[in-house]
Amino acid sequence: MINVDSVSLSFGSVRALVDVSLTINKGEITALVGDNGAGKSTLVRCISGIHRPQSGTISLDGEPLHFKNPEEAREAGIETVHQNLALVEDLTVWQNLFLNRELVHRIGPFAVLDKRGMQRQAKEMVSTLAVNVPAVRNRVRRLSGGQRQAVAICRAASFSSRLVIMDEPTAALGVQETARVEELILRLRDEGHAVLLISHNFAQVMRLSNQVWVMRAGRCVGGRRTEATSGEEIVALITGAKNG
């Protein structure tokens, strides 16, 4: 469905992405793994319209994408849970969940926010994921690390989209919450969405994914079907003990 074709991007002298090519399929969970600083988050930011690749193309269903900004990516059906969370700390949980997707009542010519409706829906959304459910009228600033992560995941998962990208979604989560997020990811797949999962947790990657791509120092050094590989092989690819 999504085809990344020899994408490169440098920040000054740091070559964060070098000729990266990979594919993401519909109805599958694609994992992206690699060491810290390998370039995973940078690739995600390219797909979701925050950065623009300096060379190479990204295409959706064969059509090349040229997002000028994240709004266009969202409109094209790409939802992202960024590693740095991208929540507005001074807004409440429900405001963050519905940011740029606000529900409105129409009163004559005016579109007035449907605060009640958003709060009600927000409560439902959050309670499916979090154990210590934060009050949706709390500002995000007051949430614990894991609670924030849960809010960010809720946001990405709750709107109909074609591709859901999750950059280390369970890194800050507790056992129960992790289990719920994994359920959610599987559900998204079963509903036919494409999911791109970045994780340092191998057990998780092997458990959930259908396909694994490995990055090393800005390059995509290999891809495997999950059923045809093992944790050891992936580690070897990551460390460079083995080449793609």
Add this chain to the structure above:
Amino acid sequence: MINVDSVSLSFGSVRALVDVSLTINKGEITALVGDNGAGKSTLVRCISGIHRPQSGTISLDGEPLHFKNPEEAREAGIETVHQNLALVEDLTVWQNLFLNRELVHRIGPFAVLDKRGMQRQAKEMVSTLAVNVPAVRNRVRRLSGGQRQAVAICRAASFSSRLVIMDEPTAALGVQETARVEELILRLRDEGHAVLLISHNFAQVMRLSNQVWVMRAGRCVGGRRTEATSGEEIVALITGAKNG
């Protein structure tokens, strides 16, 4: 060595800590586990002088501690890797590593920063932990999630201290980096430091710790010697299926 005695702390109506009591021993790794929002980070912030408990005492070697600010905690030998990292994004890696511990040359009456010395030492410190070593003269703003985490851990581990607190240190780290940090934690223990480790990774907790405390909804619901418990029991304590 450290005794936390019925400490409580509320933020407005949120009771983040309720009568928490636990102990941390010298030369041991103490793990603190619990769901998201259970109050772990808040307890850490009490021990490291950021918050002051509303009731209860924290004592070091029998002497009650009354830190007015984090500086006093650092002076008493408590180093912390906070969950939110606490790095200054606009400063370089080496400046962050030596923040408030700067090396200086004395030139007459002036104390001039020893930039070279700090950069050299910083390079050594970082290269023991990180795989994709970031240039120490880079600003932290440009580092990847895991690179930042590595810098924060370096900082806490590099200065002689009695207690090192690590709040989810390996959450953002890759496989190789995680292995190195675990080595580091074991080394700290062997050198006789006390280590307080917060982690959602059970395998890691069971592998490293000597003692585990479990928190649930602001309360400390139980403590176990690691050799005398199992992953299942801990999970039961966390979820409330079993009581302390």
Add this chain to the structure above:
Amino acid sequence: DEGTTAGGDAKVAAVIKGLDNPFFQSMEAGINDQAKTSGTTVTVQAANSISDTTGQADKLTGLAGQDFGCYIVNPISGTNLIQGIAQLAAQKKTIVNIDSPVDAEAAKAANATPATYIGTNNVSAGQKAGEQMLTLLPGGGKVAAIGGTAGDVTSGARVEGFTTAVTGKLELVQTVAANWERQEALTQATNILRAQPDLAGFFVANDDMGLGVARAVATAGKTGQVKVISVDGIKDALEAVKAGQVDAVVAQYPYAIGQMGMEACQAAAKGATLPASVEAPVEVVTKENADKALAATPKPFGEYADPFTSLIG
């Protein structure tokens, strides 16, 4: 038109321009001294600065609700106090307009004509300075004008008067705005001296800036060679005239204006009919009469007509 209260209540309120300028401090002193000698109570309020039009208006409306019998007003612009003045007129309080005139048209529209106006026309003060400049520079030459804040009414009037007086006889090469600040005037004068090496004179819209310009001229080593004339008549400037740093000062005697304003209120309280307009004294101070001026300051050294003395007996 008389507009006095029947009881002859002489409690007086005055609203004048910014007290950060010695000119208006002198005016306040005139008001206060006259109040003291006659045993009247007076409250003087001033705008925060010389450009604070709305702040001054707020001060007048604040005072208008209280039980003063007579109001002395010195508006920053022709119209900025018009609301308060309308309010006062509706209450039939006496309004004495000093220094800057209330715009006649606006006053009529607001149904509020002040009982009397006491002041000097800033245009004619500028004109006097221009005439003095002509006598100082009989052979003609280039002159520059340093104004206050750009767009300021007083500064505009003084520069306008100066310009009309010298047009055709001297070349006015440049007019700059120095925000009524001595430092700024010094900097600007230095720049102009650089741009116009053959400059023969400066006209400066007030004394404080005039002293800065004199400094710039002195630093350039051109004292006496480049003439400096300023308007106001504060003590430091008179001393500078005496010392030869400033060539002439057009003194407007705010002290006398304030004093006469107070007298007008007293006269109105006695039920006297006030003259519609009283010309306040203006004197050109040069090195010759600087000693006399200094001795008399803050009062004028020459004779001047004060119609109110007879009215208050």
Add this chain to the structure above:
Amino acid sequence: MTAAAVLPAKKEHRLTDLGFWAEWAAAVGLVLLVVVFQILNPTFLSSGNIASMLVAAAILVILAVGQTFVVATGGIDLSVASVMTLGAVVFGQAYTMGWGLIGSCLGAVVAGSLAGLANGLIIAKGRITDFIVTLGMLSAASGAALILADGKPVTIVDTFLLKLATGGIGIFGWPVIIAIVIAVAAHGLLFWTRFGTHVLATGGSAEAATATGISTGRVKIAVYTIAGLLAGVGAILLIARVGAAEPASNTSFLLNSVAAVVLGGVSLLGGRATILGPVIGALLLTALTNGLTLLGVSQFYQPLAVGLVVVLAALLTRFQK
């Protein structure tokens, strides 16, 4: 937080929360100030004085509302006061050229909006700091006003404007009513529309807002245009008040508008705002000068008193600890 960890009383929660009090510093300060002035001078709360205080505050309230939108996005508009001057001069020129009252009013509002739009465009497209752009506009707008007016004030005698300035309903003059309407509309816009949420999100974290697809550039352009438009409205009230269109800048409005916003509990970092706070802040600043004048505090002591009260008003909240 689980149900068990939450105290039941919702009301109590707000009143014991420090943040709540910090946001209402201006209100507490205003009440204290009113009490003190009323004790010292009983005419302070006379209906006449209240009415004139409110009228005196109206322009500042309107400017502060515009400033609030800008500050909520984490920006600052240093040009409000001189854009108001420009609006006033445009009004004056239009009026003398015979555009009539409505045409002139439109002229003022359009000029203000255009200046604001220019601010917004340069900031959003040029990516230059708000501070520098609006500082440039401060200078440029007052220059344009001087040039247009040729440095001379234009006296405007218009019975309708005079009525606008002096009439009203009860103790509320027309300018006050206009200010109230604007404040209410602004509150609705900020808290009950998508746009308002996007304004707060832009100020809270431009990065996060961008990531959710909000065009922070467009939001910035909009808030500066709003600030400019309100400066234009302020210009009309200013002309009604002083009876003339003057090219001299009204510098005190600049610092006072920002002070009202900050006293009103709005953080200059952006992301959190109220409308009521800045309105009360503006009233506080106006009541302060009015009261000091009523008490006959000497001119030299007034700036000192203003400084102390402003800091004390802000300190007040700290005693709530």
Add this chain to the structure above:
Amino acid sequence: MTAAAVLPAKKEHRLTDLGFWAEWAAAVGLVLLVVVFQILNPTFLSSGNIASMLVAAAILVILAVGQTFVVATGGIDLSVASVMTLGAVVFGQAYTMGWGLIGSCLGAVVAGSLAGLANGLIIAKGRITDFIVTLGMLSAASGAALILADGKPVTIVDTFLLKLATGGIGIFGWPVIIAIVIAVAAHGLLFWTRFGTHVLATGGSAEAATATGISTGRVKIAVYTIAGLLAGVGAILLIARVGAAEPASNTSFLLNSVAAVVLGGVSLLGGRATILGPVIGALLLTALTNGLTLLGVSQFYQPLAVGLVVVLAALLTRFQK
């Protein structure tokens, strides 16, 4: 980044980096401005004019350096100009009371430092926004100056001060040399001492700085005291320049000092700073008015020109893209 992922050329790196150019907007603007003015009027670069421009810029440079420290911590000092006025008035009173030159200079510097210290203490201990506290101090300091001086300027005739104002080495007047010494010392303090690092850390993230045990309160107190002290030094130069101590507010210095800092590439959010940038910013602003006057640009067109040049100077950096 691994060794493989790093391009070798270090120099190239800096020059192609956008951030680098953004920081040097003022320098590029200054050079362009100088070229334009020199073409239009050849006396612009005459040594005499350079000398007088530098002297005219000296006070602004000193104030901008003080402002830089404050801005680096994420604060802003709105009171610099009126604290300078207060310092000047204290000098004047001390001088007339016979404290002599050194006593009077000390008086000015101590008065400035105390005002700065008060700012810092209230901000750090009272936890009130910088903006409000220094706005209060702006008002309070000018009030105190008016009261002390009784509203009247004091003429100060002192041969030493006169020499200070007019003498110098080559084209560098003494005030310029003092400003250079201060700028160099400030650079050393900011980049070569622990204190400087702590200033930047406080501005970069007060939370992170606190977590490493830096007392951000003490840092804040120190930077405001530095700003106050430098305002006191500025006061002495101001007196030497105009030959009098006046209670008049020097408002233009306030906005210009912040403008110089921002034009110099220092972010108002704090955490990043240079000293050279603000110094060049101050020179740019001074050269601008000097050049416009030399060219005989009408007083009505000057503000417009200043506004445009300020925005263009900031825009310049964008074309580097």
